[in-house]
Amino acid sequence: MSMSPTDRLSIGQLAERTGLSVSAIRYYEAQNLIEAERNAGGQRRFMRSDIRRLSFVQITQRFGFTIEEIRALLQTLPEGRTPNKADWRQISRNIRQHLDSQIETLEKLRDNLDGCIGCGCLSLRNCQLYNPQDKARSKGAGPRYLLGDKPELS
Amino acid sequence: MSMSPTDRLSIGQLAERTGLSVSAIRYYEAQNLIEAERNAGGQRRFMRSDIRRLSFVQITQRFGFTIEEIRALLQTLPEGRTPNKADWRQISRNIRQHLDSQIETLEKLRDNLDGCIGCGCLSLRNCQLYNPQDKARSKGAGPRYLLGDKPELS
DNA sequence: GCTTGACCTCAAGTTAGGTTGAGGAATTAG
DNA sequence: CTAATTCCTCAACCTAACTTGAGGTCAAGC
Numbered sequence: 001m002s003m004s005p006t007d008r009l010s011i012g013q014l015a016e017r018t019g020l021s022v023s024a025i026r027y028y029e030a031q032n033l034i035e036a037e038r039n040a041g042g043q044r045r046f047m048r049s050d051i052r053r054l055s056f057v058q059i060t061q062r063f064g065f066t067i068e069e070i071r072a073l074l075q076t077l078p079e080g081r082t083p084n085k086a087d088w089r090q091i092s093r094n095i096r097q098h099l100d101s102q103i104e105t106l107e108k109l110r111d112n113l114d115g116c117i118g119c120g121c122l123s124l125r126n127c128q129l130y131n132p133q134d135k136a137r138s139k140g141a142g143p144r145y146l147l148g149d150k151p152e153l154s
Numbered sequence: 155m156s157m158s159p160t161d162r163l164s165i166g167q168l169a170e171r172t173g174l175s176v177s178a179i180r181y182y183e184a185q186n187l188i189e190a191e192r193n194a195g196g197q198r199r200f201m202r203s204d205i206r207r208l209s210f211v212q213i214t215q216r217f218g219f220t221i222e223e224i225r226a227l228l229q230t231l232p233e234g235r236t237p238n239k240a241d242w243r244q245i246s247r248n249i250r251q252h253l254d255s256q257i258e259t260l261e262k263l264r265d266n267l268d269g270c271i272g273c274g275c276l277s278l279r280n281c282q283l284y285n286p287q288d289k290a291r292s293k294g295a296g297p298r299y300l301l302g303d304k305p306e307l308s
Numbered sequence: 309g310c311t312t313g314a315c316c317t318c319a320a321g322t323t324a325g326g327t328t329g330a331g332g333a334a335t336t337a338g
Numbered sequence: 339c340t341a342a343t344t345c346c347t348c349a350a351c352c353t354a355a356c357t358t359g360a361g362g363t364c365a366a367g368c
Contacts, residue, residue: 012314022315023357031355041364043315063263067355092267099264103257109217110253113246164335166344176345177327185325195334197345221325309368316363327352334345 008037008045018054025054031067033057033074056083063095064102162191162199172208179208185221187211187228207236217249218256 015022028034029044034053036044053074060070073094077087169176182188183198188207190198207228214224227248231241 010314021357024355026316027356039364041315043364061355063267096264096267099260099267103260103264106253106257106260110250110257113217113250113253164344175327178325180346181326193334195345197334215325312365312367314363314365317361319358319360321358322356323354325352328350330347330349332346334343336343337341338339 008039008047009050011036011044011046014046014050014054017051018058020054020058028054028057028067031071033067033071052083056088060091060095063099065095065098162193162201163204165190165198165200168200168204168208171205172212174208174212182208182211182221185225187221187225203236210237210242214249217253219249219252 009017011022011025014020015025018025020028025034026044029036034046034050036046039045056074057070060073065073073091074083076091077083081087083091163171165176165179168174169179172179174182179188183190188200188204190200193199210228211224214227219227227245228237230245231237235241237245
């Protein structure tokens with residue numbers, strides 16, 4: 001039952017360690033968030049550092065990043081390596097800004113609402129809420145990015 | 155070209171007045187957000203008040219409410235009528251709370267992040283970010299409601 | 309060595325909020 | 339009256355982030 005630090009994990013073991021489902025891990029691999037080696041029989045074998053990498057994926061997802069954005073974040077790391085302490089410090093500043101701008105958007109919206117409470121102007125073209133800021137509503141539509149446009153990775 | 159206040163609108167006219175697409179309006183009807191009468195030829199005829207009703211739908215969508223939630227909001231109105239000034243006042247207080255709690259969630263998350271910047275604890279089970287508050291992650295999963303659980307309509 | 313359980317691939321299903329297209333009928337302009 | 343719009347229904351498609359299932363293989367325990 002001894003394990004050297006070079007032992008690899010099966011997909012089931014990785015699932016257990018990360019709390020993810022097996023199918024989610026396969027999905028992330030298909031999305032190039034992680035890579036897997038194969039053993040002689042064609043089964044995936046993961047490195048221990050992938051536990052940390054997948055934890056990173058889960059945390060950034062909680063902040064509202066899409067898979068595509070997370071892939072981009074991971075690729076800002078040299079060699080696309082699994083984020084270490086220093087990398088995480090840098091990335092978390094990035095996330096912090098992302099979060100701040102989301103908060104700001106919501107606050108603007110709220111203040112707008114406050115100014116509009118009771119005005120009953122729902123059908124007016126010039127209502128601040130009805131016609132947000134610019135009339136560029138051609139941007140795909142739908143609340144896919146919950147209020148405000150898709151955040152850019154700076 | 156004269157129009158009495160009892161004239162009805164075709165779906166194309168309603169689309170033009172609201173800025174919605176024809177297909178979106180048909181979709182909203184299928185979702186029971188609006189109702190339509192039919193003329194002799196089977197075409198939809200809408201009331202003028204539906205312009206306001208659809209404006210309401212658009213505005214509440216901007217606040218991140220789902221179709222289902224909007225349907226619920228509309229049904230809190232007696233007879234499911236189109237919201238008037240007083241209704242809107244009431245509903246907007248409701249939305250204000252919704253918004254405040256979203257802001258609060260984001261702020262908590264941000265503060266958590268601040269406390270965690272540089273800790274590099276990504277793989278730890280007891281990390282505040284990794285394991286948010288409770289470990290009830292069995293609630294559907296996915297950032298469908300952007301951080302934090304689905305807001306209740308109070 | 310055989311059975312059980314973990315693993316494999318690939319296709320299709322899921323939810324939300326619509327859009328697009330085919331095939332056909334109604335309305336409107338001239 | 340006829341042609342051009344507009345409208346109708348119904349089915350299929352779209353994205354995101356996965357899950358589920360079918361049909362088959364690999365690994366581990368006894």
